[in-house]
Amino acid sequence: xxxxxxxxxxxxxxxxxxxxxxxxxxxxxxxxxxxxxxxxxxxxxxxxxxxxxxxxxxxxxxxxxxxxxxxxxxxxxxxxxxxxxxxxxxxxxxxxxxxxxxxxxxxxxxxxxxxxxxxxxxxxxxxxxxxxxxxxxxxxxxxxxxxxxxxxxxxxxxxxxxxxxxxxxxxxxxxxxxxxxxxxxxxxxxxxxxxxxxxxxxxxxxxxxxxxxxxxxxxxxxxxxxxxxxxxxxxxxxxxxxxxxxxxxxxxxxxxxxxxxxxxxxxxxxxxxxxxxxxxxxxxxxxxxxxxxxxxxxxxxxxxxxxxxxxxxxxxxxxxxxxxxxxxxxxxxxxxxxxxxxxxxxxxxxxxxxxxxxxxxxxxxxxxxxxxxxxxxxxxxxxxxxxxx
Ligand code: PLP
Numbered sequence: 540x541x542x543x544x545x546x547x548x549x550x551x552x553x554x555x556x557x558x559x560x561x562x563x564x565x566x567x568x569x570x571x572x573x574x575x576x577x578x579x580x581x582x583x584x585x586x587x588x589x590x591x592x593x594x595x596x597x598x599x600x601x602x603x604x605x606x607x608x609x610x611x612x613x614x615x616x617x618x619x620x621x622x623x624x625x626x627x628x629x630x631x632x633x634x635x636x637x638x639x640x641x642x643x644x645x646x647x648x649x650x651x652x653x654x655x656x657x658x659x660x661x662x663x664x665x666x667x668x669x670x671x672x673x674x675x676x677x678x679x680x681x682x683x684x685x686x687x688x689x690x691x692x693x694x695x696x697x698x699x700x701x702x703x704x705x706x707x708x709x710x711x712x713x714x715x716x717x718x719x720x721x722x723x724x725x726x727x728x729x730x731x732x733x734x735x736x737x738x739x740x741x742x743x744x745x746x747x748x749x750x751x752x753x754x755x756x757x758x759x760x761x762x763x764x765x766x767x768x769x770x771x772x773x774x775x776x777x778x779x780x781x782x783x784x785x786x787x788x789x790x791x792x793x794x795x796x797x798x799x800x801x802x803x804x805x806x807x808x809x810x811x812x813x814x815x816x817x818x819x820x821x822x823x824x825x826x827x828x829x830x831x832x833x834x835x836x837x838x839x840x841x842x843x844x845x846x847x848x849x850x851x852x853x854x855x856x857x858x859x860x861x862x863x864x865x866x867x868x869x870x871x872x873x874x875x876x877x878x879x880x881x882x883x884x885x886x887x888x889x890x891x892x893x894x895x896x897x898x899x900x901x902x903x904x905x906x907x908x909x910x911x912x913x914x915x916x917x918x919x920x921x922x923x924x925x926x927x928x
Pocket of ligand 1: 549550611612613614615617646648693695696697722724725745746747754756
């Protein structure tokens with residue numbers, strides 16, 4: 540069997556074997572519950588492992604360990620930051636109809652949470668982005684009102700990879716007394732993420748996007764007191780989030796954070812060079828291809844292209860059969876949303892959005908993979924254009 544070339548790392552990444560090794564003992568040998576620490580040696584070991592992971596995650600984003608709470612992943616972190624902070628801040632500040640502001644290109648976890656807040660009677664505002672896939676901070680400034688308590692702006696978009704002006708968004712939000720939540724699910728472990736430099740008050744991360752396991756993530760909160768719990772329970776995470784700790788998952792998140800942090804600078808350069816090479820080769824061999832979103836202010840591992848005269852579904856299916864895995868819009872909405880809300884928001888027509896594919900590279904991607912993938916993709920584009928007529 541020929542090796543599958545996996546170019547869908549923005550959807551999920553394989554667990555790094557070194558991460559898996561570190562997790563292994565916490566399933567059935569060191570299986571203790573951290574909440575039993577103090578009267579159980581197994582609980583003590585589990586607690587020590589969880590606290591080590593907390594320090595590793597904190598180091599990746601420049602936070603103090605006490606500012607990190609473990610969650611079930613990026614979706615929960617986003618839901619918690621928005622629902623927990625808006626309600627808490629509205630109550631603390633005595634604002635009857637507090638407002639939350641976000642952008643049109645956020646992940647469904649953010650947009651859905653904002654829609655829930657609207658249903659609960661809060662005010663909401665969704666700010667558009669430019670055709671380059673990047674938020675204009677002036678548009679954000681115009682959306683903020685005296686009742687705005689929270690602004691949520693993603694660090695980089697999961698489909699186009701475009702990096703948002705988060706530090707400027709933080710300045711604008713803070714000038715008006717609002718706090719800033721940053722969805723850093725696509726950036727943590729890939730490009731430098733520093734909560735102080737970004738001005739983030741809350742920041743979401745997810746382990747499976749950078750070599751860790753699925754179903755575990757973290758939320759950074761500059762001050763945990765600005766959050767109501769999303770999950771009420773048995774007092775875990777200093778009472779901020781109930782639910783027995785996912786100890787192996789948390790250990791995996793910590794290990795992935797440490798390893799990603801160590802490899803970061805070299806890996807960014809390597810992936811940007813491979814990504815640019817892939818782009819050039821597909822463009823040269825197939826022609827009539829355009830990039831979606833700014834090519835400079837972009838994650839090094841992301842390429843999103845629209846291909847004239849080709850529908851993405853048959854192309855992606857044929858690529859998968861030929862051993863190259865990529866995606867159309869985001870994995871999170873696959874099969875549900877006919878077109879990407881992100882590509883529509885940056886001004887593409889539904890037809891253009893349906894002829895777009897996202898290729899996202901990862902630590903396992905080699906130069907040989909890129910050469911082979913470019914050949915296969917260009918050939919399939921030519922074939923599909925020919926059959927279309
Ligand atoms: N936010 C962004 C930008 C994402 O890309 C994703 C996953 O695709 C999520 C949030 C959700 O993260 P998780 O899969 O850990 O729930």
